[in-house]
Amino acid sequence: MQSSDWTPAFEQPxxxxxxxxxxxxxxxxxxxxxxxxxxxxxxxxxxxxxxxDMPSEPGCIAPVRGGGLVIALRDGIYRAQNWxxxxxxxxxxxxxxxxxxxxxxxxxxxxxxxxxTVYEPKDKRGADLWCLDMRGGKAEAMLKACNATTGxxxxxTPDESGAFWSDTxxxxxxxxxxxxxxxxxxxxxVFRQFPPKPEGWTSAEAGARPYGGRPDGAAMDSAGRxxxxxxxxxxxxxxxADGVGESSLALPAVxxxxxxxxxxxxxxxxxxTSREKRPPEELQRTPLAGRVLQARVEVAGLPVNFFDPGPGx
Numbered sequence: 141m142q143s144s145d146w147t148p149a150f151e152q153p154x155x156x157x158x159x160x161x162x163x164x165x166x167x168x169x170x171x172x173x174x175x176x177x178x179x180x181x182x183x184x185x186x187x188x189x190x191x192x193d194m195p196s197e198p199g200c201i202a203p204v205r206g207g208g209l210v211i212a213l214r215d216g217i218y219r220a221q222n223w224x225x226x227x228x229x230x231x232x233x234x235x236x237x238x239x240x241x242x243x244x245x246x247x248x249x250x251x252x253x254x255x256x257t258v259y260e261p262k263d264k265r266g267a268d269l270w271c272l273d274m275r276g277g278k279a280e281a282m283l284k285a286c287n288a289t290t291g292x293x294x295x296x297t298p299d300e301s302g303a304f305w306s307d308t309x310x311x312x313x314x315x316x317x318x319x320x321x322x323x324x325x326x327x328x329x330v331f332r333q334f335p336p337k338p339e340g341w342t343s344a345e346a347g348a349r350p351y352g353g354r355p356d357g358a359a360m361d362s363a364g365r366x367x368x369x370x371x372x373x374x375x376x377x378x379x380x381a382d383g384v385g386e387s388s389l390a391l392p393a394v395x396x397x398x399x400x401x402x403x404x405x406x407x408x409x410x411x412x413t414s415r416e417k418r419p420p421e422e423l424q425r426t427p428l429a430g431r432v433l434q435a436r437v438e439v440a441g442l443p444v445n446f447f448d449p450g451p452g453x
Contacts, residue, residue, distance in 0.1 A: 141389045141390065141435060141437075143374070143390040143391055143392040144392070145435050146391060146411075146428070146433040146435045147433070147434055147435070148428055148431040148433060149169065149182070149431070149432040149433065149434045150182055150184070150187055150189050151187060152189065152431075153415055153429070153430030153431050154176060154178075154412070154413075154414075154432075155173055155174075155175045155176045155414070155415060155416040155430065156173060156174045156175050156176070156397065156414040156415075156430075157172070157397060157398075157412030157413060157430065157432055158171065158173075158174050158243075158244070158357065158398050158412055159171055159198075159199070159200040159201050159244065159246075159357070159398060159412075160398060160399070160400040160410050160432065161201070161202065161246070161400050161402075161444040162400060162402025162403065162444060163203055164443060164444070167183070167404075168182060168183055169181065169182055169183075169184055169400075169402055169410060169432065170203070171201075171432060172198040172199070172200070172201055174198060174199060175416055177194045177196065177197055177198065178191045178193055178198070179192040179194060179198055179201060179209070179211070180192070181223070184402075184408070184410075184432075190223070192223065192224055194211070194213060195213065195227070196214035196215065196237075197213065197214050197241055197242075198212065198213055198242075199213070199214075199241060199243040199244065199245065199255065199256075199257075199258075200212045200242065200243065200244055200245035200246065200255055202245070202246055202247045202253060202445070202446070202447050203446050203447065204219065204447045204449055204453070205251065205446045205447065205448055205449065205453075206449065207221065208220050208221045208223075208225065209223075210230070210247075210272075210447040210449075211227065212242035212243075212245055212255040213227075213241075213242065214242065215232060215237040215241075216229055216231055216232040216233060217229075217230045217231050217233075217242070217253065217272055218230060219449060219453075230272065230279050231279040233257075233268075233281060235257060235266075235268070239259065239260055239261060239266070240257050240258065240259055240260065240267070241257065241258060241260065242255050242256070242257055242258075243256045243290060243292065244256045244291060244292040244294055244357050244398065245294055246294055246295075246444070246445065247444075247445040247446060247447045248300075248320065248323065248445055249296075249320060249445050250320060250321070250323065250448070251273075251274075251275060251446060251447055251448025252271050252273045252275075252323055252448070253271070254269065254270070254272075254294050255269075255270050255271075256268070256269050256270075256288070256290075256291025256294065256305070257269075257270070257291055258289070258290040258291065259289055259290070262289050262290075262309060264289075265286075265287045265307075266289070267286075267288040267291045268285065268286045269284045269285040269286070269288070269305055270283060271284050271323055273323070274448060274450035275448050275450050277451045277452075278450075282323070284323075284325055285305055285314070288305075288307035288310070289308070289309045289310065290307060290308040290309055291306075291307065292305070292308050292355065292357055293306030293308075293313060293355055293356065293357060293358040293368060294358070295358045295359060295360045295366060296320075296360065297360065297364055298360065298363075298364050298442060299364075300318060300320040301317065301318060302316065302381075303315070303316045303317075303318040303325055304358065304366055306355040306356070306358070306368070308354050308355060309354070311333065311336055311337075311354045312334070312355070313331040313332040313333075313355050313366075313368065313379075314329070314330060314331060315328075315330070315331035315383070316328050316329075331366075331383050332355070332379060332383055334352060334354060335352070337354065337372070338351055343372065343374075343394045343418075343422045344419070346374070351373065352373045352375070353370030353371050353372045353373020353375065353377075354370065354371050354373070355369075355370065355371075355377075356369040356370070357397050357398025357399065357412075358399065359399045359400050359401060359442070360441065360442050361401065361437075361440065361441045361442065362439060362440045362441065362442060363439050364380075364381040365378050365379060365380055365381065365439070366378070366379045366381075367379075367399045367409070369396035369397050369399055369412075371396065371414075372394055372395055373394075373396075374391050374392075374393065374396075374426075375388045375390050375391055376389040376391060376411065377389075391411065391413070392428045392433070393413040393414075393415075393426050393429045393430075393431070393433065394418065394422055394426055394429065395414040395418065395429065396411050396412070396413050396414075396433075397411075397412045397414050398411070398412050399411045399412075400441070401437075401441020401443075402441075405440060406440040406441045406442070406443060407436060407437055407438070407439070407440045407441075408434055408435070408436055408437075409434065409435050409436075410432055410433070410434050411432070411433045411434075413429055413430055413431060413432070413433060414430060415429040416430075
């Protein structure tokens with residue numbers, strides 16, 4: 141797939157789009173603008189979109205069974221019964237929100253919400269992966285992984301036997317055996333380790349000093365391929381389940397952040413991108429930076445999982 145195969149789903153750019161998902165009941169695409177402190181939703185068919193201002197940076201969102209959204213903000217995870225509604229706190233976590241905020245995440249098939257954090261000073265590995273379970277009628281927060289700098293790339297295999305999570309600054313994707321019923325992760329291994337960013341590299345010299353990017357958000361297709369947004373790599377990397385075979389989808393933006401599959405047949409691939417703090421000459425060269433990009437693909441993706449708010453939720 142060439143970069144010219146991609147078109148913008150909406151005209152307005154975001155600073156840093158993230159956490160897209162396709163809502164099958166509403167037939168709308170949802171996503172967030174993290175530094176813009178906004179939730180967004182829209183219909184790619186007509187290009188119309190709505191925005192909702194947040195009190196702090198939204199890292200990730202997911203739909204809720206029965207309606208509304210679960211939202212990971214800087215200081216905790218919240219529930220909104222409807223678009224634009226009141227934010228009800230579900231759980232706070234043992235991190236200092238001055239240094240740490242929530243980032244990438246999504247729900248598993250059992251209705252648990254998995255949310256990563258990012259340690260913003262990036263001078264040590266202080267990011268975690270949390271799982272919030274409300275099915276028992278109260279918030280149960282479980283620490284699932286740690287020792288990262290920027291948690292990203294949460295995804296599960298179609299048969300739910302494997303789970304993936306990445307640490308973007310370390311250029312590393314982790315993998316585990318996964319037990320869906322309990323949410324237990326076992327047999328940790330490094331799924332893929334990428335070369336580091338060349339010292340002093342800028343996107344202007346990509347031809348002279350190639351850089352493939354570092355793993356950001358991800359999505360899984362129905363064939364079990366892990367689609368990873370390679371930040372600063374101008375591409376999506378599609379990795380086979382064995383971790384060996386791969387193919388690359390070129391993008392008309394240097395900094396893709398996260399893909400998802402949508403449309404009626406789940407064969408429209410959406411990708412959020414970033415333009416935040418990018419050099420002016422790069423933005424002039426890649427005018428679609430910051431847009432949600434879309435393209436048709438042959439293999440369908442997996443549908444979004446809904447959050448289970450528990451009894452009476």
